[in-house]
Amino acid sequence: MKDQIAKYAGKLLADRSALAGRIAIAANDDVLLADGDPALVRLAGSVLDRLNCLSLVVASPAVPFADFLVARAPAGDCAIVPRDTETRTFLHDIPFLRANDLEADPAARIAQLLGSRKGVVVEGVGIIASGALTVEQAYINYSSVFHATFVKYLEDLLVEGFRLPGEKEAFAAFRTGWLRPLTAEGLVFRPGPLSNPDEILDEVTTVGRYTVERGLVDSFFGNISCRSGDLIYISQTAASLDELSGCIDPVSFGNTSTTGITASSELAAHRRIFETSDAAVILHGHPKFAVVMSMLCEEEGCPVTDCWKDCPKVRIMGGTPVVAGEIGAGGLAKRVPPVIAGPGRAMVYGHGVFTIGRTGFAEAFNALVEVENWCRTEYFRRLALQGITG
Amino acid sequence: MHGWTGTILKVDLTVGRIWREEIPAELLHAYLGGRGLGVRLMRDYFRLDPFDPEMPLIFAVGPLCGTPAPTAARLAVVSRSPLTGTICDCSAGGRFAWRLKAAGLDALFITGQSPTPVALAIDGDSAELLPADTLWGMEVKESVHALAGHGSVATIGPAGENGVLFANIIMGEGNSVGRGGLGAVMGAKRLKAVTVDGAGIVSLADAERFEHARRDVMRLFSASPVIFGELGIARFGTPALVDLMRQRRMAPTENFRKTVFPASGNYSGPAILRDYQAKNDGCFGCPIQCKKSTPQGEHLPEYESVSHFGALNGISSLAAIVKANTICNDLGMDTITAAATLSAWGEIRGRFPSAEEVPALLRAAAGRYGDGGLLSLGSRRLTEQLGRPDLSMSVKGLELPAYDPRGAYGMALAYCTSNRGGCHLRAYPISHEILRKPVPTDRFSFSGKARIIKIAEDTNAAVDSLVACKFSFLGATLEEYAELLSATTGTEFTPQNLKEIGEQIYLTERWYNCENGFTSADDRLPERFYAEPGSSGEGIEVPPIDRARFAEELQKYYRIRGLTPEGTFSDPTYLVRQP
């Protein structure tokens, strides 16, 4: 289990979601194992001791958006309620504790909140997330909270502007320091079409790793597939896109076998896309600016309240169609296939981006990068239009 | 009170007395219902012989039963198992549970032994014992048919009447109260059936909050490939696992001598769907509908049954497997134990039963005649009597289901720590070791498994007390179910609370078992799994389980549970300190 602690501490640094020196991970085997910043380790141990779960990540996020959300929240609020689909589905909401509500030993209060939710924000400390079964799960939950607060803050900022002392400067630092140019430069793709199973597995594994390395997913989630004859090679559910070796299911179009029951929850969407377009490969990621922009809708007087699942429209953003639809069997599989064939790309409201490649992954990957870059540029353009510049 | 009725119906069959009592609210809050409540109610009885007339047979619903909470129209039946001697609870879905609640009851507590066969008929506030001489001897379907008009039925078949140690109680719609032989406990009481009808409605403390949580659950079901995915159990039923277990090389074959059965494709999920035009079936009110039946309404076998009548006995004919399953259901017998006992017997004889022989052998077991006399005892007693106890593939006398422990080490540990013997459902590590839910774990590693199994056992004890179906948790989590429970009852429950309640239930069960003489010596897999490899191939090595590593993880488990190295309690006051 110690190797797991080291591995996921490393991932928090590699994905730049946590500040170096401000990370602690604790895991309960028959004894408590922990590593990281001593003060955070003490807190992690003390919280974990009170919970019936295996692991805990305590870390300060590399961007201060979670703390800003807490500070900006109205006095009576005690939870952040993001609107993106992943959070709605898997986290529901994110409880927080304000710095001035923390007692000398805040562990009991934090444990109480974590008794009901997978992750919490503690102002001045960071994000604390639990993993019921594995260290990886705590890392995933940390990443999900990081992603959710990131997206929510960008959304709020566009509407409300800066409201806190130091916020503008911190945002400027984020823009110039944390954000990096997003490109596919330097990446090597096989030209395709791919037909050799070993080549397919290798290419899917490689491209999966690229999406994580270039920050096109939250934690390491997303999915990726390649069609070859009667088979779809698709990443498994809950698979790390940067570690896909051994985690790719070959699924037959005819459903003659159910070994693919472990395939991605988006198998239905991938299958329909293959059936209704000339796609040879599909990529699906959750790049942050695309998630933010997909939720911006200027429609006035619209009667739909649950836009993320009920919006019947196809909106166009930068040439990319945007549709609504829940994860898995919940609608996305119906709404994405009809719009993706022409442009080769589609956004799902509050969720992420699907792209296709007609031969190999280069086209799909470049499309994913283009969509995110367009969304990023458009986001900052809109911020500037509002007079909000950081 | 919201969620609960606060009432238990007690029946003394010896004297024919029936009366209602209140259940203290503290007890309901502390044990929820279902398995937890049943286990608590066993406190004064757990030492009795399972066939002692005073041994209770408890039917208990949970606080979510009667609400639209997904998969919550279920109950637990609790008593002491005649097959294993352990405390035993079985969860079953169906209208029976719903109607028991609608009759104003959280539980039904039956003791005594009737001088003649009877049926207990509950209709709203009234209840009576009806003579059942004419029902005695009937198979399940006939019995259900004969009781039509009395609401929902739970009945035993000939196996239960004859004291087959793995007899089931079967619900009118075909759901089994399986494993452990509680049908034989019912038979020993000469209680052929229970019928129940009622019109009560469960009120929700906060309907809006409830609906919000219900939608959260449904969204998670939709997002789960195992549930509503294209290849999931809603479409193919649990036989969706056949291909997966084959591919993972962990499908128990020929009494666990091998772990791959080349002909398993004959009874895979797609094969059953194709050959039988299977239609959706399933527990009342459940949106998943994982059970399948023929267009004529014959129930098709679930994963455990197809695999054990198939691979475990070397039978490749789907028709023969379906027939064996139907016979077990008609006679009221547990399919896993029936098939595993046939398989152990087959290995001892040097010949597994042929597809043609199986029906007659099952009938003989239910009637306890000929070879059936031995078969009716389950594999442990059968192999002991034939001088080959090593060939019973069971833990604590409960036959292992269709997940070879050499292919999933959490499963190996969980078979041994389960309080009702070798059962996959107590901790259900298949969820993460194979199905990758909620996150994948390394199936060939013991690392962290002691803690994971302990947490899952606690969680599932709570789930069995709500009562909800385990399959819900291949998508949803206790977070959403705690919300449903809070919204139903008006009392705040958190996932952490529920796990603590589950822990208390688990430890109470373990206490009963320890008092009845169970120790770490019973927390052990059959020798075969430490000595013989499974069927390696296709790049997957299936070695024997490392005995020392297994023992080390078991000791970790005891420490995490606060037990002694012998797996017993160091604190003699544990039980009396519980509510």
Ligand code: SF4
């Ligand atoms: S999932 Fe299957 S077993 Fe569970 S309640 Fe639904 S139909 Fe019954």
